[in-house]
Each structure stands twice: as C-alpha cells, then as structure tokens.
Amino acid sequence: MNQLFIKLEWKQMLRSRWMQLVGVLFILVFAAIALIQQLALPVDGFTRQTASFLNLLLFLLPLFILTIGSMSVASDVESGWYSLLKTYPLSLGSYIFGKYISIVLSFFLILILSFAVVLIMSGIAGSVQLPLVFVTLSILLVLIFAAIAVLCGVIAKNRLHALSLSLVVWAAALLLISYLLMAIGTFVSGKLTLTLTIIMMHLNPAEWIRFGYFLFSGQTTALGPAFFDFTEFYNSVFGYLIYMVVCVAWILGPLLFAQWILSRKGKAE
Amino acid sequence: MKWRFLLVFFISLIGFSAQAHAESLQKQIDKTPSGGTLKLFDRVYREQATVRKPITIVGGEKTLLKAGYDKTVLTIENTKDVTLKNLNFSRSQSAIDVKKSSQIHIENLKMVYMFSGVNIRNSSDVHVKNFKMRGIDGQYADKGTGIAAYDSKRINISDSDITEVLDAYYLERVTGSRIINNIATFSRYGLHYMYGKDIYATGNTLENNVTGIMLMIAKNALLEKNKIQYQSDWNSSGFTLYNAENIVTKNNELIGNRTAISSQNMKKSTILDNTFLTNQTAVEFTGSYKENKVEHNDFLGNIVNIRSDGTASNIVGNYYDDYSGFDVEDDGIGDSKYVALQSFGQWMVREPAYQYYIESPSVVLLNQMDQQTNKTETSQLVDEKPRMKSITEFETDRPMKMWLIILGGILFIGSLYGWRRSVKI
Numbered sequence: 001m002n003q004l005f006i007k008l009e010w011k012q013m014l015r016s017r018w019m020q021l022v023g024v025l026f027i028l029v030f031a032a033i034a035l036i037q038q039l040a041l042p043v044d045g046f047t048r049q050t051a052s053f054l055n056l057l058l059f060l061l062p063l064f065i066l067t068i069g070s071m072s073v074a075s076d077v078e079s080g081w082y083s084l085l086k087t088y089p090l091s092l093g094s095y096i097f098g099k100y101i102s103i104v105l106s107f108f109l110i111l112i113l114s115f116a117v118v119l120i121m122s123g124i125a126g127s128v129q130l131p132l133v134f135v136t137l138s139i140l141l142v143l144i145f146a147a148i149a150v151l152c153g154v155i156a157k158n159r160l161h162a163l164s165l166s167l168v169v170w171a172a173a174l175l176l177i178s179y180l181l182m183a184i185g186t187f188v189s190g191k192l193t194l195t196l197t198i199i200m201m202h203l204n205p206a207e208w209i210r211f212g213y214f215l216f217s218g219q220t221t222a223l224g225p226a227f228f229d230f231t232e233f234y235n236s237v238f239g240y241l242i243y244m245v246v247c248v249a250w251i252l253g254p255l256l257f258a259q260w261i262l263s264r265k266g267k268a269e
Numbered sequence: 270m271k272w273r274f275l276l277v278f279f280i281s282l283i284g285f286s287a288q289a290h291a292e293s294l295q296k297q298i299d300k301t302p303s304g305g306t307l308k309l310f311d312r313v314y315r316e317q318a319t320v321r322k323p324i325t326i327v328g329g330e331k332t333l334l335k336a337g338y339d340k341t342v343l344t345i346e347n348t349k350d351v352t353l354k355n356l357n358f359s360r361s362q363s364a365i366d367v368k369k370s371s372q373i374h375i376e377n378l379k380m381v382y383m384f385s386g387v388n389i390r391n392s393s394d395v396h397v398k399n400f401k402m403r404g405i406d407g408q409y410a411d412k413g414t415g416i417a418a419y420d421s422k423r424i425n426i427s428d429s430d431i432t433e434v435l436d437a438y439y440l441e442r443v444t445g446s447r448i449i450n451n452i453a454t455f456s457r458y459g460l461h462y463m464y465g466k467d468i469y470a471t472g473n474t475l476e477n478n479v480t481g482i483m484l485m486i487a488k489n490a491l492l493e494k495n496k497i498q499y500q501s502d503w504n505s506s507g508f509t510l511y512n513a514e515n516i517v518t519k520n521n522e523l524i525g526n527r528t529a530i531s532s533q534n535m536k537k538s539t540i541l542d543n544t545f546l547t548n549q550t551a552v553e554f555t556g557s558y559k560e561n562k563v564e565h566n567d568f569l570g571n572i573v574n575i576r577s578d579g580t581a582s583n584i585v586g587n588y589y590d591d592y593s594g595f596d597v598e599d600d601g602i603g604d605s606k607y608v609a610l611q612s613f614g615q616w617m618v619r620e621p622a623y624q625y626y627i628e629s630p631s632v633v634l635l636n637q638m639d640q641q642t643n644k645t646e647t648s649q650l651v652d653e654k655p656r657m658k659s660i661t662e663f664e665t666d667r668p669m670k671m672w673l674i675i676l677g678g679i680l681f682i683g684s685l686y687g688w689r690r691s692v693k694i
C-alpha cells in the first residue's frame with residue numbers, strides 16, 4: 001500500500017504543470033549562472049562566483065520545495081483526498097513518509113536534469129565546474145526542506161495558507177533572521193553577536209547548509225578568525241558526526257511534528 | 270725495484286690526498302690567500318668556520334656543510350669582497366651569518382631542514398642570488414627566517430625560492446633593498462619589512478603564506494609586478510601596509526587572497542594599475558588619509574572591492590566588474606560614479622563576527638539596496654570616473670571534453686525519459 005501510495009503521489013507531482021514549469025525554470029537559471037559565473041574568471045576558493053552559485057541553490061531550491069511541497073499536502077486536505085485516503089489501510093506515518101518521498105524524488109529528478117545540463121556545458125566550454133560539495137549540499141537541501149514543506153502543508157488550512165506559510169518560512173530562513181541578528185549586533189557586544197550567530201546556524205536550516213559548504217569545501221577561514229574555535233570543532237570527525245546528526249534532526253523533526261499535528265487534527269475531527 | 274717504487278708512490282698519493290681531503294674547513298679557509306679561491310671537496314663538512322678575509326669559496330657538486338641544530342656553519346665577519354658559491358647546507362641552526370661586512374656575494378645555495386638560512390647584520394652591499402631553502406617542519410613559532418637582514422644597507426636578493434619558514438625574506442632597519450624575482454611559499458610572511466627605507470620589490474611570487482608582503486613602519490617603497498596569490502588563511506592578506514609612508518604598489522596581480530591589500534594608517538601612498546582578482550576583500554583601509562590614491566586598478570570577481578572604517582581615500586579611474594553604469598559619450602569612462610561603499614563592508618571592518626554573513630543571500634540583497642541608496646554618497650569610497658574596460662586579459666584556451674558531453678547527455682535524456690514514463694497513466 002505504502003509503495004503504491006508513493007508511486008501515485010510521485011506521478012501526481014510530476015504531472016503537475018507547476019512542477020514542470022519550476023523544473024524548466026530551475027534548470028535554465030542554474031545552467032545560466034554556472035555558465036556566466038564560471039566562464040568569466042578563473043575560480044579557486046570562496047569567491048563571488050562560488051558564492052553566487054551557493055546563493056542560487058539557497059534561494060531557489062528551498063523556495064520551490066517549500067511552495068510546491070506544502071501546497072501538495074494542503075491540497076490533499078482541501079480537496080478531500082486525505083479524508084478518502086484515511087478510509088484505506090494507510091497509517092499516518094505512511095502518509096507523511098509517502099508525501100515526503102514523492103517531493104524528494106521529484107526534486108532529485110530536477111537536480112539530475114540541472115546537473116546534466118551543467119555537465120554538457122562543461123564539456124562544450126571546457127571549464128565550467130560542478131564541484132561535488134554543491135551536489136551533496138543540493139541533495140541535503142532537498143532532504144531537509146522537503147520535510148519542512150510537509151510540516152508547512154500539514155499546519156496550513158488550505159493551499160493559499162500553505163503558500164503564504166512557505167513564503168514566510170523561506171523569507172525568515174534566508175533573509176529575516178540574518179537581518180534581525182545583524183541589527184541586534186549593532187547594540188550588543190561582539191561576543192554575544194558571535195554566540196547568537198552560532199546558535200542561529202543550528203536553528204536555521206538554510207544557514208546550516210551554508211555552513212556545510214564552508215565546512216566541506218575547506219573554506220572555513222572565509223568566516224573570519226572570530227569563528228576559529230567553532231570551525232576547529234566542526235572540522236573534526238566528531239564535528240562531522242554532529243553535523244550529520246543535526247541534518248537528520250532537521251529531517252526527522254519536522255516529519256514527526258507533522259505526524260503529531262495530523263494525529264491531533266484527526267482526533268479533533 | 271720498479272714495483273716497489275710504484276707501491277710507495279701509490280701509498281703516498283693516497284696518504285697525501287686523504288690528509289688534504291680530511292683537512293678542516295677552517296684550515297682550508299686559513300690557507301687560502303686574500304683574493305684567492307677555495308674549492309671545497311665533494312664531502313660532508315661537520316664543523317663551524319669563520320671567514321675574515323676577501324676570498325671566494327666554491328663548493329663541489331656533493332659538498333655538504335652542517336654544524337648541528339644549535340650552531341651556525343659559516344660566519345663572515347669584518348671583511349669585504351667575499352663570494353660563496355655552490356654550497357649545500359643541512360640540519361644546522363643557520364647557514365651563514367654576515368656581520369659588519371660589505372660586498373658579499375652569495376650564489377647557488379641549497380639548504381634543507383635548516384632553522385634559518387642567511388643572517389646579515391650591520392653590513393652593506395650584500396647580494397644573494399639563486400638561494401633555495403626548505404625550513405624545518407612544525408609551527409611557525411619553531412621556525413626561523415630564510416634570509417634576514419638587520420641594520421644594513423643595499424641588500425639585494427634575487428631568483429631565490431624559500432618555503433616553510435617563519436619569514437622567507439625579513440629586512441629590519443634596512444635602507445635600499447632590492448628583492449627581485451623570488452618565490453616564497455607556505456611561510457608566515459613572504460616578504461617582511463620593518464622600519465625600512467628605499468624599498469624595491471618586483472617580480473616576486475608569494476603564494477600560500479599567511480601574509481604575502483608585510484610592510485611595517487617603512488618609507489619610500491615601490492612594490493611592482495609581483496604575483497601575490499592564495500594568502501587565504503585566518504587573518505591572511507596579500508599586502509599588509511602598516512604605518513607606512515610613500516608606498517607605491519603597482520602592476521601587481523593579487524589573486525584569491527583573504528584581503529588583497531590591507532592598508533592600516535598608510536600615508537601618501539598609491540595603489541596603481543594592479544589586478545585584484547577573486548579576493549574576498551580587495552582593498553581595506555583603516556585609518557586612511559585623503560592623499561592615499563587607488564587609481565587605474567582592475568577589480569574582478571572580488572566579494573568586497575573596497576572597504577574602510579569610514580576614513581577617507583582618493584579612488585579614481587578603476588575598473589569594477591560590478592559597475593552597472595553606461596558610457597554614452599564613449600570616452601571609456603562611465604557616465605555615473607561608482608560607489609564602493611557597502612554597509613556590510615563597513616560593519617565587517619568594525620565587528621569581526623559579521624564576517625560569517627559574507628556574501629550570504631541576505632547580504633547580497635542588502636548590497637543591491639545599498640547600490641540604490643548610496644547613489645547620493647559623495648565622499649566615502651566614491652570613484653567619480655570608473656573605467657569601462659579592464660586592462661587584464663585572460664587566456665581562453667579551453668578544449669572541449671567529449672566524455673562530459675556524453676555523460677551529461679545520457680543523464681539528461683535518461684531523466685527526461687524517466688519523467689515522461691512516470692507521468693503516463
């Protein structure tokens with residue numbers, strides 16, 4: 001039943017016109033940025049080119065995953081599809097897991113298409129690069145934000161609510177929390193700003209992925225000497241383990257929370 | 270009878286040559302007359318020696334000198350016109366100490382596992398050429414300098430290659446130094462000047478050091494045509510120019526450094542015709558003065574082009590790859606000014622913790638807003654005449670890679686086919 005549900009959900013996701021448009025848009029933008037940024041100048045280390053590439057992933061992927069994923073879940077409730085599914089022998093956990101896997105697989109397909117285009121361009125131009133760290137972080141981004149998208153969809157009352165909720169989460173993760181901390185930093189001590197920034201890194205999945213780029217590409221020095229002790233810790237085997245644990249927590253946490261909310265909603269009905 | 274004579278002759282020949290071969294370095298030096306040349310044997314000399322007269326010492330292909338980890342091998346003292354050539358050193362505190370001497374020529378020296386190489390004190394007209402050194406393993410604090418000069422005049426170092434030391438080339442209270450075509454890698458400072466005057470450094474390649482050129486409390490320097498790249502560690506910089514006056518940095522290539530030029534309390538200085546390529550921060554001013562000029566440089570792919578702590582400097586005629594103005598008059602100069610001032614750049618100078626946000630999505634957006642709001646800025650980090658064309662050209666010889674095209678093609682077609690099949694009912 002679970003496999004059948006995943007297959008069905010995946011089919012529906014890929015059939016969606018919105019998903020197809022997002023796929024085309026992402027591939028075009030990803031390929032264009034890769035070509036323009038990396039053909040222009042020799043690239044080594046953390047430069048404006050690599051930063052642009054990273055920012056493109058951080059800006060677009062979470063936005064698309066959150067909106068499409070959350071609306072997919074919210075539409076199930078809104079259209080009555082979820083009520084129908086409840087009449088089948090499908091557990092809550094299986095439903096959540098099925099939705100999550102279908103979102104993840106759909107976006108993996110878009111990523112593979114994007115990477116394929118970049119590889120073709122690399123072959124033609126002879127210089128465009130697709131570093132392994134970007135590929136890994138893209139996969140992590142999909143895994144984490146798909147879980148958050150499911151949670152947003154479960155919380156939302158309808159599709160419009162899901163869309164607005166996703167946009168709020170996206171804006172907060174990518175922009176608002178950073179601005180808030182920068183503003184706080186103007187009137188508190190440097191030490192406190194540093195501590196708050198480190199806490200924020202763990203609590204904000206977008207920043208956690210961004211930190212992952214610095215960590216796994218060997219560019220932690222780009223963060224400046226203020227973060228020396230922090231990056232020294234994460235540059236150890238234990239640090240890598242903690243990094244993975246936090247990633248897993250960011251995947252399982254939202255999914256379990258979504259399941260709990262759905263079960264509460266079920267009881268309330 | 271004949272065979273007896275031959276036997277005696279042969280034994281005496283071996284005996285005499287063995288005696289000469291076993292002679293100490295100091296004895297050989299003492300025996301060499303002033304102005305004479307001493308050719309060393311192809312053997313290992315395990316001792317210290319002092320040169321106090323004008324002689325030339327030439328090593329053989331396998332001549333190796335070592336004195337132990339706490340000793341200096343050769344000391345040149347109170348003399349002039351000494352030349353050292355083709356010598357190899359290893360496992361000693363220092364290879365050569367030059368004290369109160371002049372007209373010293375040191376050429377073709379190689380050394381490995383040395384604490385330090387050549388130390389020059391109170392001397393003048395010292396020429397070091399083709400000097401190669403690899404320092405000892407360990408922390409910078411446990412290492413010595415490659416070539417160091419103190420309280421001296423007219424020091425010339427050229428075509429040398431030093432790696433894994435504290436400071437590759439260190440000059441303290443030296444007047445009139447010429448550092449030409451040298452390499453320094455994996456050291457704390459590539460080229461370190463303290464209290465120097467009349468400095469000239471050109472054609473040097475300084476790579477992967479903590480700081481490429483550290484110039485402190487110095488006057489009258491021309492640093493030109495150097496390649497300064499990948500100084501990208503914590504607190505790293507290509508040039509750190511601290512409390513310096515009348516410094517010209519010209520035609521240098523600064524690539525991939527944490528900060529390409531960090532100027533601290535610099536006066537009457539010019540940054541001219543340099544290429545700043547993919548650095549995190551290209552030029553950083555703290556405690557700057559209006560008479561400092563940043564002129565006719567190329568800023569390409571840097572995260573922050575110019576930042577300051579709010580102090581003034583004169584910026585004119587540079588090329589910026591993120592300049593968005595037009596040149597309707599077609600005179601090669603942009604019609605609107607370029608404002609390098611970024612709120613985030615200023616914050617980063619003042620509070621190090623902000624560096625975490627460097628080029629993050631939030632900061633990129635902030636910089637975009639800055640570009641709109643800063644158009645009214647007239648004094649700080651403003652270039653009234655930004656150039657429209659770069660002076661730098663890149664080689665574009667990039668052969669096609671068929672295997673990547675095939676791999677990408679298979680992935681693309683496979684994924685599209687998978688997508689189409691999946692949506693079929």
